[in-house]
Amino acid sequence: MSDTKPTGQAQAIPQHVAIIMDGNGRWAKKRGLPRLAGHQAGTENLRRIIRACVELGVRYLTIYAFSTENWGRPREEVEGLLKILESVIEKELRELHEEGVQLRHIGRLEKLPASLRTQVKNAIELTKDNDRLTVVVAFNYGGKDEIVHAVEQLIRAGVKPEEVSESLIASQLFTAGIPDPELIIRTSGEMRLSNFLIWQAAYSEYYVTPAYWPDFDKEELQKAIDAYGLRNRRFGSVDDENYKD
Ligand code: IPE
Ligand code: IPE
């Protein structure tokens, strides 16, 4: 994570796009279907968006799939979401690997069933040398939990107060080594982070669309990227032209 950032017009294509994939439940409700049908449709959409990111030349795609707060949902929904993760890895891993996609996970694996943990670890290991697009899956992820985890690590390592810095903390986050997202997209119209990448989002550009996640297609992604391209990123500084009279 770089400390100095150039100011001015955003690049045409962000290198890191992060998506809060929201609205699966409402998408299903609108159709009189169970919530899990919405999650299934959302998962199918993910495949399309990963492909679109590869085509567009996005280097990192982080997807918020399950938050630390989502454990509070009804048991069948939580179990259904765990099953969906399992079947996605089973069905898609080979093709993703062939397309040069690297998989990473952020969050805590501890709470997941042992077989799923092993499956996730194997997928990460298999794809670790791929470099076309890194898909970062936030599953059992919470931004506050991530910071707690980082602090625990620093204390355990015996770091002294005067050694603490932004880059040292960043190095202990689950996202260590991944550049901060330039663009964060949230579907379904909600305007909040819901505990997503709260540290890394410090200077991200936000884009909210009313589209529910299963309906968020390549054109919607392009619209978000176009909107991002028009943003003026100042990082607390002022544009050169603001110095002119
Ligand atoms: C997002 O869709 C997926 C997860 C949080 C797992 P939701 O399930 O939150 O859908 P809504 O917000 O109820 O429509
Ligand atoms: C955020 O969506 C989490 C994911 C998309 C995985 P939620 O639907 O859980 O967020 P809230 O409850 O509306 O804030």
Ligand code: MG
């Ligand atoms: Mg939601």
